[in-house]
Amino acid sequence: MVGEGGMVIMKRLKVLLVDPDKCTSCRQCEKVCSLKHEGECNPVLSRIKVVRNEVMGQYFVTVPVLCQQCEIPMCKEVCPTEAIYQDLETGAYLINEERCIGCRMCVISCPLGAIEI
Structure with a gap:
């Protein structure tokens, strides 16, 4: 909106x-x-x-x-394929599994350890 x-x-x-x-x-x-x-x-x-x-x-x-839906999500920042995106309707950060290459950069960058691949 x-x-x-x-x-x-x-x-x-x-x-x-x-x-x-x-x-x-x-x-x-x-x-x-x-x-x-x-x-x-x-x-x-x-x-x-x-x-x-x-x-x-x-x-x-x-x-x-x-996932705490960080204001500035490091997982999104480090993703080389931009597989992590923000849903414009809900504001939630989601992972597009088709774009994910399994490099685990998001896993390494998450300070909470909330992402698993």
Whole structure:
């Protein structure tokens, strides 16, 4: 949608907020996410990743990690094929899988580790 002065107006992004204190590491969020978005109950296809961080020896912390839709996304900046683009309707950054060459530059540049290829 175009507003006054030719400025592009985008819808407000929906962002999933996660309370890590309530995470039990069950990984159900990964399964439900992949089922909703990919039509298949497969955590590998999920847009949410539950990451296990080793703290000390046998103790660890699990944290759900997801794309934070950065204001200036480094993943988009480093992509040599411009496979990462911003949807003008929703404002969300998405990956065009047909343009992606699997170079993993986006994976390396993401400060959150939210991208997997």
